[in-house]
Amino acid sequence: MNVSTKCVVCEENKEQGIHIIQAFICDECEKKIVATETDAPLYQSFVEKLKSINTIKEEIVN
Numbered sequence: 883m884n885v886s887t888k889c890v891v892c893e894e895n896k897e898q899g900i901h902i903i904q905a906f907i908c909d910e911c912e913k914k915i916v917a918t919e920t921d922a923p924l925y926q927s928f929v930e931k932l933k934s935i936n937t938i939k940e941e942i943v944n
């Protein structure tokens with residue numbers, strides 16, 4: 883059984899990828915992030931998306 887998961891970076895449903903904390907990142911975006919310098923815009927937008935996920939989680943809990 884495959885459960886498609888929404889990638890936090892490209893916001894598309896993908897079957898293959900990695901889970902970091904509560905976030906899912908597809909293979910394609912993971913490769914981009916790994917190849918990206920930490921001060922590059924793509925990396926920054928990824929970090930911002932992870933923060934927004936944590937914020938949403940807190941709102942649900944509260």
Ligand SMILES: [Zn+2]
Pocket residue numbers: 889890891892893894907908909910911912
């Ligand atoms: Zn992706």
